[in-house]
Amino acid sequence: MPGGGAVTALAVSPARARRVGLLLGATGAVLFSAKAILAKFQFRYGLDALDVMALRMALSLPLFLGLGLREHLRGNRTPLNRREWAQVLVLGVLGYYLSSLLDFWGLQYVPVSMERLILFLNPTFVVLIGLLAFGRRVSRREWIAMAVSYAGVALVFVENLHMEGPHMVRGSLLVLAAAFSYALYLAMSGQLIRRIGSLRLVAYAMTVSSAATAVHYLLAREPARLLSWPVEAYGLALVNAVLCTFLPVTFTMGAVARLGAGTAAQLSALGPVSLVFLGGWLLGERITALQLLGTAVVLGAVLLLTRAGANSVPIAPSAPPGTR
Known part of the structure; x- marks a missing residue:
């Protein structure tokens, strides 16, 4: 993140802001999705x-504390009220x-291929949140796209349930949540x-x-356990x-600032696409024709949601220039 300029300021030109936002969102999505591969290796x-x-959190925390200090020293000291602290x-x-x-x-409990496919549903969740919490209208095209998305996931889920066993249900529900x-x-x-x-x-x-x-770990485990693993x-x-944490998190927030939450969520589909063959190549997971078909069905539905007019819960277009 050279100079920090890639994600710290909205461009004056709306077209340039959109290009930068798309690049940040796409890069962040790919990097963020790679955490699944790394987690599978760590499980071994x-x-x-x-x-x-x-x-993950312990090693990334110093980077985020440094980022916060950098923003403070740059004069970004807008005070937060109680409601905003609660939101944080x-x-x-x-x-x-x-x-x-x-x-x-x-x-x-589930292979990377199934986790990837469930994460494709993220844009549909943002659309539904826009409907229920923000009073946003959902077009017929979007309802169709969401129905197709869930049908594609169900198609692959049934096959994986047959191949992997009943633990697929538990794992799939966890990834869905x-x-x-x-x-x-x-x-x-x-x-x-927009505020801070x-x-x-x-x-x-x-x-x-x-x-x-940290609180969760201290309640559930002995801290010394964190020092007992191989160097790998x-x-x-x-x-x-x-x-897979610091860079994609900052990139994604930069994308949300420029594009709105809906488009940023839709770009998250690029991350799972990037893992289509990595699970088979690096982890030896089986990839079947039905899985590829289901992925294509879900991706096609997601692409319908990414077209103009499909953005849920966007940031108001009147965001002032220079907002960080």
Whole structure:
């Protein structure tokens, strides 16, 4: 993130802001999705979902604290009221504590291919949140697209249930809950970003997430357990913290600031697409024709939601230039 300029300021030109936002959102989605591959490798060293989360948050926390200090020194000191602090707490718990923990738990039971497909549903969740919480109208095309999305997931789920066994239900429900939690995070973050800036919000929310993870770990485990893994596990955790947490989180918030929550959520579909063959190549997971068909069906539905007029819960277009 050279110079920090890639995600700290909205461009004066709307067209340039959109291009930068699309690039940030796409890059963030690909990097963020790669955490599933890294988690599967860490599981092989005896770690479970909570161990992976704790190492990830502990190693990324210094980066987010440094980011927060940098924003403070740059003069970004807009005071938050009680309601906004409460929003930060909720976002920190929803976005990168609860959603990530549920996702890692789900990955203990389902292959990366199934996790990837369920995460395709994230844009549909943002549309539904816009309908229920923000009074947004949903077009017939969007209802059709959402129905097709869920049909495609069901198609692959039935096959995986036959191949993987009944634990698929538990894992799929956990990943589904993770996708919904992250959609809530995206939908709720838009207006607060306009108020305090994307990078400052990221620093605050990730600090809350780290604190929540630490409390959870201390209640459930002995802290010494975190020092008992092979060096390879810590190397994977470091990659997870930097490339699959710090960078994609800041990139995604930069995309939300420029494009709105709906478009940012729709770009998240690019991440799962990037993992279509990685699970088979790196993890030896089986890829079938039915899985590819289901993926194509869901992706086609998601593309319908990305067309103009399909953005849920967008940030108001009157956001002032220079907002961070």
